[in-house]
Amino acid sequence: MIQTVIVIFLIIIALLGLVLYRYHNQQFMIFDLTENTRLGHVLLIAGILLIITAVCGLLILLLLPVIWTLITVIIASLIAGFVGICFATNL
Numbered sequence: 001m002i003q004t005v006i007v008i009f010l011i012i013i014a015l016l017g018l019v020l021y022r023y024h025n026q027q028f029m030i031f032d033l034t035e036n037t038r039l040g041h042v043l044l045i046a047g048i049l050l051i052i053t054a055v056c057g058l059l060i061l062l063l064l065p066v067i068w069t070l071i072t073v074i075i076a077s078l079i080a081g082f083v084g085i086c087f088a089t090n091l
Contacts (some may be wrong), residue, residue, distance in 0.1 A: 006061055006069050010054045013076045017050030020083065031090065039090050046083045050076060 024044035025033055033040035057072030 002066055003061065006057070006066075006072075009073065009076075010057045010061070013050050013057070013072075014054035016080070017047045017054060019047070020044075020050065021047030031087070036090060039086060042083065042086045046079050049079050053079065 020043045023033065024040045024047065027033070031039060033043065053072060053076050057069060057076070060068050060072055
């Protein structure tokens with residue numbers, strides 16, 4: 001059961017990473033990232049890190065005990081929180 005939830009979490013994290021990576025130099029919600037390049041770079045780096053986190057999380061899920069997946073949850077939460085703080089400071 002927990003493995004299914006973790007796989008769903010990893011899929012969501014990978015999709016979030018792909019969205020952030022794709023929109024790092026375009027209009028994203030209310031932000032024009034062609035003008036705000038600092039926020040665009042944050043989205044680019046965060047997108048790449050989230051994709052790497054999802055891939056590493058899948059490897060951890062397959063190779064290590066389930067408790068190690070907590071590392072993936074913590075890292076992904078920190079990255080998403082950092083992106084949220086960057087959005088909040090650019091309003």
